[in-house]
Amino acid sequence: VTATKPTIQACRNAGCPAAQGGACALGEEDPLDCEQVTLAPPAAGKEKRKCDPGHNLGVTEATTVLNDRAVPVVAIVAKNHAGKTTLLGRLMAELGLRSDGLRGCTFKDSRTLMGFQARMSAVAVLNGTRYALQPRSVLDMFDILHLELVGHDGKPFETLWVDAAGELYDQRLTTGKKAWSELPFFKRATHVVVMLALDRLNKPEERHEIFDSAKVALDMAIASATWGKGQHLVILFSKADRFQDNAKLQAFLKHVEQEVRNRYAENFASISFRQFQSLGEGERVAQSLAWLLNSIRPGACSPSVADQVTA
Amino acid sequence: VSDFRVCLVGMPSSGKSTALAALWESLRNSDGGLRWGLRPEDMPPDPTYLDRLASEWRQCRDIKHTSQSDKPPAVKLRLTSKATAARRSIQAPDVSGEDYQQLVEKDLIPEGTASALERATRLVLFVRCDTIRSIHPLRPPPPEVEAAANEKPPTDKWSASQLLTDAAHVALLRRIVEVSSMEPMPSIVVAMTAWDTWTQPGSPLNAFQQMLPLCHQYLANNEIQYSVVGLSAQGKAYSDENRKELMDEPNQVRRIRVVQNDGSSGHDITTLFAGEHAT
8 A cells, every 4th residue: 555645735824834845834743733734635546545455365465475484374175065165254253253262262364354254244144134154155266365363372373275166176176187286276285174065965966976076186186296295184074963864974974084094194294084063053163163273373283183083 | 742643433423523522512611520621722723613513412413424525624632631731732633434434345545534544643443332233143044044045145245334343343443554554553542432322241341352352352463552441422322302311411511421441430531532541
């Protein structure tokens, strides 16, 4: 933002040299404070100052941040309706619910505050009642959001969040491994969050597909060297509350965990698992989000076994 | 004489002009009890604008909103401490709330307002506590609502006008920092206005932290010093019934109520502009 100091056009006090750049005849230290002066209209196009809309960072801005300092980049990838954008909305909503933030982790700043708020609005009002609805990312695009926090240890840390549209995920599945390597911010991710929506277990035709497609995506991203030992993999199981058969649910979680560990243990710096219900009751949501923030915090230990998903 | 450049910050109808009206009424017609006063020789040369505000205030009329202009109406007062005889030159341009709303919603601010902000040594942030839009516990939508929303996603594009009060004030403060070159950031006095309508227990600071938690986190984590007071500058809402009661008050200054966090309260609004505040 370019600031332009206003200039004095005239002074109603006859003979006052303020308009010519001199001192105020009425004794004001700064002639601009004098009620007698009128200001010159700002130059055309300079009548207003403009600030950044703050919806998302462009690739250039985000690259500048990353070239300047080490910042965790969390890439959230999943098919449509897995709850990626809701996760981000709920993160901001939970941070803003209490003055002590989310389990001691507090908000410091966000260059993309409006981007977060737009996602949060999806957890807002419909016909006068507040519901959490699924917001949609822009088709074929990914947004990079910025969030600066202060951890419960009092240390500030910055994060970047890549919110990729589900359509992008589907596109990459069909276009092959080269397409993954074209996504620079997927490559620069420090944490890859793959969301698996468990409500799809209710539909027999989608039961296998949710995990199969995730494996295809992971295989392609690994083969294209987009993801590798430099990244931490987090598998988030969303919408567990939408699947009622607990025995089947636990069997599925166990199966996914086992297979992911078998297939990808050598490919990532760490692998962790967690259930996340963005529409669930506050305490559990807060716990999951705090776990996620704690996992990505620079210098944090990789998520412990106790944190990983269990029955 | 120490210079105090106060900039009043707040969304439309948050009480900025009402506070100025109450300040001027206090300085002109108080029968004592003010910590800061106006000496006869310090009378401003042209008090027309302040007189207009105070006249509307006395008649319990809604103060006409300050219009947007290149140069916000200047309010300049030289106040003297009754206790120490210290003098402070208060400059508080009456900036339009629409300017701030435009900054939040359209990312723009008039040059004159930006200039007033960056020359400020204190910001007084007005937050009206009877109109706070806040988040409530969320619950999952009924299946039919979710199905309908998935079938036909809402077409209305999100805009900043939908911001909740808390986030809107964070956006406002960080944009003020962005568009002005205030270094260091001046201290902020948060005036929780319409305090007479606040019925919950707790201090003004509690109310601020409870109702604007994100804003509190932003200020605290960015080491911006702030203090909070409760302010009822007009006494009560201007209903027909209240209006009569307010206008019948023989000492109009007693309509004003400034509430501190220790529970004490008084009618002295001058401290909001000139006094020290524990942060």
